[in-house]
Amino acid sequence: MKKVAYSKDEKYIYNSCDINKVTKVVKKLDKDKLLKVQKLIMLNKKEKQIVFETSAVYPQHFYPLSILDYANAIKNMLINDKEELPILSVSSKDYPYCDFKCKDCLADPTRKWAIDNLKEPQIELEKYKKILKQISLFSKKRGIDSVRFEICGEGNPDLYKYRSEIIEYAKKECNMGVVYISTGSKMDSKLKETLVKYASYIRISLPGISNEAYEFYSEQPARKKFTFDDSMNLLKELTELRKKYKRENELLIGVRTCMRKYNNGHYISLAKKLGEMNVDSFQIVKVLTENQEIIIKNSLDETTKNDILELKKSYKKYGLKHLQVPNLLDKLYIDRTLSKTKKPSKCYSSMLSPILYSSNLIVCIHWDKIRNIKEFHYGKLKGDDNEIEKLIYGDRGEEIRKKIPSSCDNCCALNDNLLLEAIRTQLSLYNNLDDIEFLVETEEE
Numbered sequence: 540m541k542k543v544a545y546s547k548d549e550k551y552i553y554n555s556c557d558i559n560k561v562t563k564v565v566k567k568l569d570k571d572k573l574l575k576v577q578k579l580i581m582l583n584k585k586e587k588q589i590v591f592e593t594s595a596v597y598p599q600h601f602y603p604l605s606i607l608d609y610a611n612a613i614k615n616m617l618i619n620d621k622e623e624l625p626i627l628s629v630s631s632k633d634y635p636y637c638d639f640k641c642k643d644c645l646a647d648p649t650r651k652w653a654i655d656n657l658k659e660p661q662i663e664l665e666k667y668k669k670i671l672k673q674i675s676l677f678s679k680k681r682g683i684d685s686v687r688f689e690i691c692g693e694g695n696p697d698l699y700k701y702r703s704e705i706i707e708y709a710k711k712e713c714n715m716g717v718v719y720i721s722t723g724s725k726m727d728s729k730l731k732e733t734l735v736k737y738a739s740y741i742r743i744s745l746p747g748i749s750n751e752a753y754e755f756y757s758e759q760p761a762r763k764k765f766t767f768d769d770s771m772n773l774l775k776e777l778t779e780l781r782k783k784y785k786r787e788n789e790l791l792i793g794v795r796t797c798m799r800k801y802n803n804g805h806y807i808s809l810a811k812k813l814g815e816m817n818v819d820s821f822q823i824v825k826v827l828t829e830n831q832e833i834i835i836k837n838s839l840d841e842t843t844k845n846d847i848l849e850l851k852k853s854y855k856k857y858g859l860k861h862l863q864v865p866n867l868l869d870k871l872y873i874d875r876t877l878s879k880t881k882k883p884s885k886c887y888s889s890m891l892s893p894i895l896y897s898s899n900l901i902v903c904i905h906w907d908k909i910r911n912i913k914e915f916h917y918g919k920l921k922g923d924d925n926e927i928e929k930l931i932y933g934d935r936g937e938e939i940r941k942k943i944p945s946s947c948d949n950c951c952a953l954n955d956n957l958l959l960e961a962i963r964t965q966l967s968l969y970n971n972l973d974d975i976e977f978l979v980e981t982e983e984e
């Protein structure tokens with residue numbers, strides 16, 4: 540059977556023993572193709588042979604980039620013979636206040652710490668712009684045109700005073716792929732318009748997936764509460780605006796919820812509702828916790844398991860383009876413990892996808908790393924020329940990375956690090972990396 544795969548700018552048609560290249564068919568992988576990525580393939584062009592492939596590719600996790608960008612970054616690092624990588628994705632935690640008080644909120648301890656310990660829990664607008672400009676220049680020098688810029692919770696990002704300005708700036712002046720993650724409870728019309736015009740991905744978080752579950756899990760202190768129905772109306776408005784601005788091929792709109800007791804029995808009806816509204820992606824994840832006892836005790840009930848299996852089979856029939864559910868349908872809570880055998884030799888994500896917490900650049904999002912300025916913060920960014928090079932690849936950055944991942948007991952980027960390690964191992968088998976091309980195989984067209 541013929542299959543189709545794409546490199547950065549070429550299309551390949553192949554079966555297991557024959558690879559043909561059709562050049563200049565596609566300039567950039569669009570939303571539909573990125574969501575259909577099923578495999579990363581490593582091709583030996585000289586021999587016309589596939590030498591490695593993996594299906595651990597997580598399309599929406601990397602969107603609007605793809606695993607192809609990450610694989611090529613590792614390849615370029617080896618070609619340049621220098622342990623340096625561009626920043627491909629920066630996750631910004633710029634607003635440590637929230638109108639919700641969700642159960643199991645992971646940001647709760649870190650944002651309290653940030654308010655008490657960082658002199659500047661929010662970044663002032665002009666400084667924020669300079670920092671984004673420097674991040675995009677840093678990566679441009681290392682071959683990357685568009686950095687993924689994820690704006691996400693440590694609070695409700697809708698409430699940051701200059702939200703629309705910073706999104707517009709990131710897209711127009713830095714060519715960043717803006718990913719926006721929020722409950723949307725405080726999105727005003729200006730923010731909705733800005734997001735639909737300039738973002739690449741809007742992901743609405745749902746603490747619960749019925750009015751009752753939403754109220755129960757969000758624990759909103761305000762008398763007038765944002766409801767599950769309000770979030771459905773918001774999604775409808777966003778998909779309609781997307782149509783108005785003709786951005787259906789670029790802007791991904793999705794939702795994410797956790798598997799929880801009071802969500803039981805509502806997954807299928809929500810999937811149908813989302814499909815009818817032209818929402819693209821539905822993610823169902825396990826709750827993350829530090830508490831090992833909770834992980835061990837809480838197994839997944841049969842109804843949820845069956846609903847998830849049904850969704851895996853039928854999500855397209857319901858009108859969704861993409862579904863992400865846990866691979867292992869065993870526990871309600873996620874276990875990210877790092878065993879000795881599972882540990883990668885290097886923390887790639889500390890270079891490829893660091894965290895911007897206010898103006899502090901940090902190795903990763905892990906709660907212990909955020910609260911340990913001395914050992915895990917690269918430093919405070921001011922927006923000065925070349926400061927990122929000095930912080931990440933200067934003596935301090937090198938010292939920080941010597942301790943990781945050996946000193947990490949659990950890892951928030953375990954899958955990414957293991958995958959990138961596997962890619963590096965495969966590449967190191969070849970003397971001439973110009974013979975190697977990475978492709979992503981998509982679903983049949």
Ligand code: SF4
Pocket residue numbers: 637638639640641643644645646647692693694695722
């Ligand atoms: S909306 Fe997000 S940041 Fe706010 S309390 Fe809930 S989980 Fe925490």
Ligand code: SF4
Pocket residue numbers: 886888889902903904905908943944947949950951952953956
């Ligand atoms: S927990 Fe450790 S290995 Fe994992 S991303 Fe953070 S620094 Fe890297």
